[in-house]
Amino acid sequence: MSETHLKLAASQRDWIAVDWGTSSLRAWYVQNDGFVQTNARSTQGAGSLTSSEFERVLLDLVGPWLKVDNTPLPAVICGMAGSRQGWVEAPYVPLPASFSELAQNVVRAPMRDTRLAPVIVPGVCQNNAAGPDVIRGEETLLLGLLSEAGTQRRTFCLPGTHSKWVHTENHRMLHSRTFLTGELFALVSQKSILRHSLEGSGDMDLDAFRRGVTDIKTGSASFLGSLFSIRASHLLNGTDPHTAYAYLSGLIIGTELKELQESGQLKPGDVVDIIANSALTRGYSSALTVFGATACVHDGDMAALKGLSKIRKDLTDDLVSN
Amino acid sequence: MSETHLKLAASQRDWIAVDWGTSSLRAWYVQNDGFVQTNARSTQGAGSLTSSEFERVLLDLVGPWLKVDNTPLPAVICGMAGSRQGWVEAPYVPLPASFSELAQNVVRAPMRDTRLAPVIVPGVCQNNAAGPDVIRGEETLLLGLLSEAGTQRRTFCLPGTHSKWVHTENHRMLHSRTFLTGELFALVSQKSILRHSLEGSGDMDLDAFRRGVTDIKTGSASFLGSLFSIRASHLLNGTDPHTAYAYLSGLIIGTELKELQESGQLKPGDVVDIIANSALTRGYSSALTVFGATACVHDGDMAALKGLSKIRKDLTDDLVSN
Numbered sequence: 001m002s003e004t005h006l007k008l009a010a011s012q013r014d015w016i017a018v019d020w021g022t023s024s025l026r027a028w029y030v031q032n033d034g035f036v037q038t039n040a041r042s043t044q045g046a047g048s049l050t051s052s053e054f055e056r057v058l059l060d061l062v063g064p065w066l067k068v069d070n071t072p073l074p075a076v077i078c079g080m081a082g083s084r085q086g087w088v089e090a091p092y093v094p095l096p097a098s099f100s101e102l103a104q105n106v107v108r109a110p111m112r113d114t115r116l117a118p119v120i121v122p123g124v125c126q127n128n129a130a131g132p133d134v135i136r137g138e139e140t141l142l143l144g145l146l147s148e149a150g151t152q153r154r155t156f157c158l159p160g161t162h163s164k165w166v167h168t169e170n171h172r173m174l175h176s177r178t179f180l181t182g183e184l185f186a187l188v189s190q191k192s193i194l195r196h197s198l199e200g201s202g203d204m205d206l207d208a209f210r211r212g213v214t215d216i217k218t219g220s221a222s223f224l225g226s227l228f229s230i231r232a233s234h235l236l237n238g239t240d241p242h243t244a245y246a247y248l249s250g251l252i253i254g255t256e257l258k259e260l261q262e263s264g265q266l267k268p269g270d271v272v273d274i275i276a277n278s279a280l281t282r283g284y285s286s287a288l289t290v291f292g293a294t295a296c297v298h299d300g301d302m303a304a305l306k307g308l309s310k311i312r313k314d315l316t317d318d319l320v321s322n
Numbered sequence: 323m324s325e326t327h328l329k330l331a332a333s334q335r336d337w338i339a340v341d342w343g344t345s346s347l348r349a350w351y352v353q354n355d356g357f358v359q360t361n362a363r364s365t366q367g368a369g370s371l372t373s374s375e376f377e378r379v380l381l382d383l384v385g386p387w388l389k390v391d392n393t394p395l396p397a398v399i400c401g402m403a404g405s406r407q408g409w410v411e412a413p414y415v416p417l418p419a420s421f422s423e424l425a426q427n428v429v430r431a432p433m434r435d436t437r438l439a440p441v442i443v444p445g446v447c448q449n450n451a452a453g454p455d456v457i458r459g460e461e462t463l464l465l466g467l468l469s470e471a472g473t474q475r476r477t478f479c480l481p482g483t484h485s486k487w488v489h490t491e492n493h494r495m496l497h498s499r500t501f502l503t504g505e506l507f508a509l510v511s512q513k514s515i516l517r518h519s520l521e522g523s524g525d526m527d528l529d530a531f532r533r534g535v536t537d538i539k540t541g542s543a544s545f546l547g548s549l550f551s552i553r554a555s556h557l558l559n560g561t562d563p564h565t566a567y568a569y570l571s572g573l574i575i576g577t578e579l580k581e582l583q584e585s586g587q588l589k590p591g592d593v594v595d596i597i598a599n600s601a602l603t604r605g606y607s608s609a610l611t612v613f614g615a616t617a618c619v620h621d622g623d624m625a626a627l628k629g630l631s632k633i634r635k636d637l638t639d640d641l642v643s644n
Contacts, residue, residue: 092558125554125557125558126554127558127559131548131551131554132551132554132555132558132559133550133551133554134553134554134557134558162515162550177547178547178550178551178554179546179547179549179550180510180514180515180516180546180549180550181546183514183515184506184510184514184546184549187509187510187513187514188502188506188509191509191513192502192505192506192509193484193502193505194502219584219585222581222584222585223545223546223577223581224501224502224503224506224545224574224577224578224581225499225500225501225578225581225582225585226453227501227502227506228455228484228500228501228502229453229454229455229500231456232447232448232449232453232454232455232456232500233454235447235456236414236447236449236454236456237449237454252546255545255546256546256547259544259545259546259547260547262541262544263541263544263547
């Protein structure tokens with residue numbers, strides 16, 4: 001389903017939805033009847049911009065959608081644009097937090113151009129006994145996926161460079177935990193001694209991936225103590241680098257799930273909502289079944305758009321139109 | 323104790339001991355009475371050399387010790403010089419292996435210069451149910467530390483870029499396991515998002531280090547799921563980067579020990595022989611006490627020299643002098 005056929009909540013005016021992450025920027029033009037008219041994307045992520053550059057970059061992308069008008073067009077932005085190093089800081093809302101606090105704590109972004117009135121959604125932080133953690137962008141995707149009822153307890157997994165796990169219940173985010181899984185996989189596969197024994201192109205060898213997950217689950221492999229066995233196996237047995245790559249991915253994602261299992265945050269029978277756009281979805285779904293859990297997969301862009309729409313609906317008109 | 327005051331076994335002739343690792347080269351001139359006369363080191367490790375360059379690099383270092391003589395001076399070399407990408411391959415001896423197999427399987431290195439007759443000590447490999455593993459250089463250090471009796475079971479830990487654990491008994495190496503600990507610590511602390519929250523200069527904060535080890539042991543932290551908390555803690559609480567650096571080191575070394583504990587290879591009351599030259603010795607010793615074990619620390623250079631001397635003693639004269 002393409003977002004251009006998605007029907008969001010109607011509002012009094014057309015508006016622009018923006019998901020501005022570290023490495024990419026995505027925008028949608030939403031008509032007042034709730035239909036998405038068009039969308040655009042750019043690689044000018046927040047990570048490579050200084051505060052003063054955000055306005056120009058956004059106008060480069062959405063300028064063609066703007067008309068000279070008496071009232072500026074509202075825009076709602078989630079993601080790293082609201083970090084301290086971003087456009088303007090939208091301070092973290094502390095967990096546990098109600099999803100309604102997101103709209104209540106948006107921050108207006110400074111614009112010279114009067115055709116646009118952007119606000120930025122805050123991230124959330126956790127600074128209690130559950131351990132320090134921060135989230136920026138994912139809170140909006142979660143909101144997008146919550147049904148209007150949204151009362152039952154749910155476990156969300158947002159895989160990526162940093163894999164985020166968040167538990168929600170009664171329209172609230174309870175706690176979160178971030179795993180360095182994706183970043184560590186990239187470092188080990190591209191920068192460590194193992195890089196000589198790995199080849200990541202082409203389709204993932206799902207059997208080898210599941211063997212990695214299973215070896216971690218059963219304890220016949222462990223994280224730090226099994227990485228080098230991939231190198232040794234290549235030296236001694238000429239193990240195929242595609243197989244080794246998938247096995248390594250299984251070891252790392254398996255370790256993430258094992259740690260969740262050991263801390264009681266993942267149990268057999270659990271249903272986990274995965275939000276992602278990437279090929280990671282398949283791996284995580286498969287790994288979850290090894291741990292006796294079931295994955296329910298959701299599209300990340302769609303979740304962002306829906307979440308931004310819910311926040312737009314809750315914003316008072318003076319915040320988005322003056 | 324300096325090696326120049328070390329008395330090794332006497333032999334018929336003077337000889338040269340060489341420890342040639344990936345990133346460094348160390349040589350000692352040993353007199354026939356067993357006393358070490360002098361030593362030298364260079365940063366021309368085996369990792370940066372092609373096969374044809376080894377002779378020149380070795381002669382640059384030990385040339386001043388050589389005289390024109392009728393019989394070439396024996397040299398015994400351990401380490402990566404014997405790898406497939408080294409000077410000449412000294413094929414792995416499979417584990418379990420008797421230490422006497424090391425001398426039996428040395429390989430002569432090709433020399434154009436007739437003043438020197440070098441042999442290279444083989445590495446050992448494990449390719450059985452204990453999991454694939456390889457060792458090159460550490461086998462000689464272990465031999466150096468074994469007493470003449472050497473019958474009781476011992477656990478050796480050789481920390482470093484790749485941390486090696488080897489069990490020995492009755493003059494035999496039983497099995498080995500390599501942890502990517504040092505390499506992973508370097509990647510995470512220098513290349514990951516955590517690098518912005520860490521500062522490694524100056525003395526290690528040993529309290530923070532032990533807290534990292536303890537958090538892993540008790541399960542209140544886990545490897546993949548706690549790395550990001552260092553970043554979050556910096557963002558939310560301004561945690562001191564020196565403290566964070568030591569805590570990260572504790573998390574990683576603690577994970578190594580926890581994995582050994584879980585596989586039954588480390589138990590409270592164990593005595594672990596640590597062989598190292600680096601500052602790592604202090605951290606590993608401290609971490610072992612958290613796990614109820616005791617460390618016995620040995621100097622790495624001394625162990626290499628003693629191990630090479632034992633191999634020299636076992637070599638038949640025709641191998642080292644023709």
